[in-house]
Amino acid sequence: MSRIFYGLIISPAGSILHFTGVVGLGGHFIFLEGEEIMEMAITIRPENESDYQAVENLTREAFWDLYQPGCVEHLLAHKLRKVQAFLAELDYVAERDHQIVGNIMYSKAKISDENGNAHEVITFGPLSVLPSHQKEGVGSALIHHTKKLAAEMGIRRS
Template structure:
């Protein structure tokens, strides 16, 4: 069974190892994201209430964390926002679900259309970027 719950202290080493496995050699040789996860929890901007793990059959397979952030414009005006990350899934569980398949985020197409009916009309059409996104999100090397 799949479930999402708040991270607990006993999950810390598991989440750090998942993050390490998820990012290792992804963008640079090795990775530092697992250390970022380790130090984020002690930062004043960390939001423990928005620190979640994903479990599959009782085993933690992923996580997402949130922090408070500030966004500044060219005039120096700041706005408080949320930033998410790290987001990590064990490599063997990556690319297994799509958003619509997610047991947590299931969206009814009918409900989405009814919601859109109250908004400004926009034309749905194919874009070249959609093909590129599809290729990138469905390709992998084993």
């Protein structure tokens, strides 16, 4: 089953383009534009232990000097895997040409309402995409793929 979605992208030349996108079986993301089809050839798969260093490196590259000098998001990725709240079943990478170009991680959390009642939720982050692959739909594809998996796991949206 494929999901179709619509949006805007900014091309490397700075043009704004409307697009239609499809995430199909196997997690492949395809941009559809009118009659032309350009496949991005992204594979989305679970992260495994041998990916940890590559994911931490890409996370550092994605966030370096973005909000402050340096970054800490790669350390968050490293430490998050070791805590009980980490949801390994929603930890995914995006690959292009056998190179990891994106990653999404989830964890459990609790929020309290105005009456002090705690509610269990899941949160994602870091969501990291190599700078050379940003604005290409990699992050969106990771979000859409893992949201579908979360729903299949019985995690409901509010």
